[in-house]
Amino acid sequence: METLILLSYISLCVIAFRVFKLPKNKWTLTTAGVIGIFLMGWIFLYMAMYQPVSRMARVYSVTTPITSQISGLITEVYVKDNQPLTKGQALYQIDKIPFQAQVAQLSAQIIETDVKISFLDKELKRYEDLQLSQFSSDEKIDSLNTRLIVAKQQKISLQASLEEALFNLESTTVVAPTDGYVTQVRLRPGMKSRTVPFQGNLTFVHDEEKQIFAAFKQMPAR
Template sequence: METLIILSYIALCVIVFKVCKLPVNKWSVTTASVIGLFIVGWIFLYMAMYQPVSRMARLYSVTTPITSQVEGLVNDVYVKGNEQLKAGDPLYQIDPTPFQDEVNRIQSDLKRTQSAIDYFQAELARYQKLGSKGFSSQEKVDQVKTNLLKQKASKSEYQSQLQLAKFNLSKTLVTAPTDGYVTQVALRPGMKSRVVPFQGNLTFVHKEDKQLFAAFKQAPARYIKTGYPAEVTFNTILGHAYKAHVVQVNDIFAQGAVSASGQMTAPEQSAQQGRILVKVELDNPDLVKDMPLPSGTDAHVAVYSPKWEMFSVVRKVILRMQSWQNWLFEG
């Protein structure tokens, strides 16, 4: 587009020189060149500031690393890659044998404890009856009460252990957290599932709308506001520009984030200039509903500020021309 504008200006100069019969000398040519440089530079400077474009835009989907809450060997894997799932559908099964044994053991301890409670309750009633007739001492009654309280305390502890054991047993079957699908399934029976945060056995993609984020340079980003109109071109859909609008301008980017640690932040470690993330939504998403737009697709996003709006025409032409260039350079 830059070349097209320059050639158009050169053609205009040739016409003016021919029609007006201006003398062609170093002064007239220099004057025309300086005026051309000023006009072209002015157009592109204001267009870059008030009608900015980002060539670092991409579609994103939220994914969840699926890991288990208990460790064990995987017995079965029920899912296949990219098949739609409902929330609660089984993903894979961990060997439940040791967890079932733990439940059975605690249930046996509970039965034994309950039998002891029944025994000491009967004994307490018997000694209290004997004590009322003077055939038993208060010390013996207190001893039976103490044993009864110990067994009741043991029962309460076993009940808590049983709840945890049943919970662990239920978690041997790993299920889908929401509607969505699992992609790139590499999990196989015989592998061990470990409880490691953010290092899952599967990658779960949630069934929700993809999000489009564009990274703008800091200087022109200050003219981008929520609600401004925009246009988007995708690398997988050549020659088409889709109307959109800005829905969010992030107030922070990676270079401005500080987290608690034992080390101080050195400015030299963040030498690369950060870009401001802008979230964009299509005005009519149904237009791309059946288009090949997987998450990770690259895009170009242009935002149109109301200032110097006349330059948005130039930006729109450049945006479409760059979209068609993919036929030539990436075919």
């Protein structure tokens, strides 16, 4: 800014002496120099006091490294550099096939366990009825009871695994955590999604008020 103001004054002096043909002597040159010194000094002093300038200023934004809950092959990237995004909007897609297969496998195991529980429950009731007529032993009933309890525990474990598998399947679509935008999109289909914190696949900038930090000299700071 200071250089621009100084060059502007020099340009005015050149126009005055060459275009308007002002005489060049010690009086005119001295007057132009003295006026320039006082004018530049006043402008710089005014700017320093009322329009302070910093050569060291930074704009800071809160960013989040975007990682995925699960690791997998990226099949599609939906975002571009600095494109406005809303909360929940898809950023990129991880291959769903392995996670869909896991969900299908666990669902089939739960159905199989339900059939087993139903069979054991019927068998237990049948042998309990036979026991009333003394045609079955306590040992057989205890064995069926134990097998039924194990089958029910197995079902609970499979249901927990299924919930985790469904969560992983849903996590194959990575979405924006808040409103904002993604800067410097280097992600491409065929790359593997990272799950390590602070080593994100994308850098997400939140739609928040930015902070400006600058360093000023002591006099302008006052």
